Amino acid sequence: MSDTAAQYAKPLPEPSAVSAPFWEGLKAGELRLQRCAACSRYVFYPRSVCPHCLSDRLEWQTVSGRGRVYSYTIVRRAMNPAFAQEVPYIFAIVELEEGPRVTTNLVNCAPEGARVDMPVKAAYDSVTSEIALLKFEPE
Numbered sequence: 001m002s003d004t005a006a007q008y009a010k011p012l013p014e015p016s017a018v019s020a021p022f023w024e025g026l027k028a029g030e031l032r033l034q035r036c037a038a039c040s041r042y043v044f045y046p047r048s049v050c051p052h053c054l055s056d057r058l059e060w061q062t063v064s065g066r067g068r069v070y071s072y073t074i075v076r077r078a079m080n081p082a083f084a085q086e087v088p089y090i091f092a093i094v095e096l097e098e099g100p101r102v103t104t105n106l107v108n109c110a111p112e113g114a115r116v117d118m119p120v121k122a123a124y125d126s127v128t129s130e131i132a133l134l135k136f137e138p139e
């Protein structure tokens with residue numbers, strides 16, 4: 001859990017008509033991805049057309065929320081002052097079981113404990129009453 005809306009000073013996402021189901025899923029504690037009805041591949045980030053086959057038949061599915069660390073770095077100096085209180089933190093790319101890679105933060109993990117290929121699961125961080133952010137923690 002994080003700050004209330006009034007106290008949350010970091011940048012917030014602005015859900016669009018296309019991405020709204022993703023953000024609604026996070027708020028409900030679920031990871032929802034688009035899956036292409038034409039080629040069956042999963043798609044992330046949310047968009048209108050499948051990047052693999054250009055079909056517009058993208059459907060929302062709730063997925064496992066499990067994946068592995070594909071890559072990471074430890075941020076020790078905040079480039080945005082709003083994140084100064086967070087350092088050091090782990091900025092990571094997680095490869096989901098379903099295939100897509102997600103840029104995220106690892107939480108509940110000491111910086112020196114992060115490893116490439118470590119199993120992780122989704123963690124939903126409700127930063128305001130309207131927005132939950134997708135982070136990952138060790139499985």
Ligand SMILES: [Zn+2]
Pocket residue numbers: 036037038039040041050051052053054055
């Ligand atoms: Zn497709």
